[in-house]
Amino acid sequence: xxxxxxxxxxxxxxxxxxxQIENIDGNIQHLIESMATAMYEAPGxxxxxxxxxxxxxxxxxxxxxxxxxxxxxxxxxxxxVSSEGTMISEDEGCLSVPDFRSDVKxxxxxxxxxxxxxxxxxxxxxxxxxxxxxxxEIDHLNGTLFIxxxxxxxxxxxxxxxxxxxxxx
Ligand code: NI
Numbered sequence: 001x002x003x004x005x006x007x008x009x010x011x012x013x014x015x016x017x018x019x020q021i022e023n024i025d026g027n028i029q030h031l032i033e034s035m036a037t038a039m040y041e042a043p044g045x046x047x048x049x050x051x052x053x054x055x056x057x058x059x060x061x062x063x064x065x066x067x068x069x070x071x072x073x074x075x076x077x078x079x080x081v082s083s084e085g086t087m088i089s090e091d092e093g094c095l096s097v098p099d100f101r102s103d104v105k106x107x108x109x110x111x112x113x114x115x116x117x118x119x120x121x122x123x124x125x126x127x128x129x130x131x132x133x134x135x136x137e138i139d140h141l142n143g144t145l146f147i148x149x150x151x152x153x154x155x156x157x158x159x160x161x162x163x164x165x166x167x168x169x
Pocket of ligand 1: 093094095096140
């Protein structure tokens with residue numbers, strides 16, 4: 001199986017909002033497997049379908065420590081139904097924003113609703129790392145990158161660095 005290519009900033013596809021999934025069919029199951037492979041290969045703790053070129057409301061994640069058994073989690077059509085408090089997520093990064101990390105302000109507790117890969121309703125109460133990963137990935141489904149949530153000065157510095165490296169190529 002060829003590994004899906006992960007799109008990187010400034011690819012405009014990454015700022016597209018995604019569509020709800022109506023039928024969780026074989027194509028979706030195949031996409032989930034391909035996304036899981038790409039995420040583990042990268043390696044990353046989460047991946048949204050939009051990052052691999054599918055404008056669908058689908059994400060995968062696995063926050064189990066690397067040396068422990070993999071526990072792939074799948075979330076379809078997720079939305080944050082409530083959030084509480086604020087926290088600073090330290091050194092957040094993204095497979096679509098290479099070579100850059102930043103602190104990001106996030107809600108400290110969230111309640112997420114969505115579907116699992118069988119289409120069964122899921123309700124996830126999250127805090128800590130899980131809350132950060134879910135907010136980050138659900139942002140992707142709405143066309144938002146974590147660099148959209150940092151100071152404009154820091155964002156401009158990153159954009160200039162990327163533009164420079166694109167010119168060199
Ligand atoms: Ni990301």
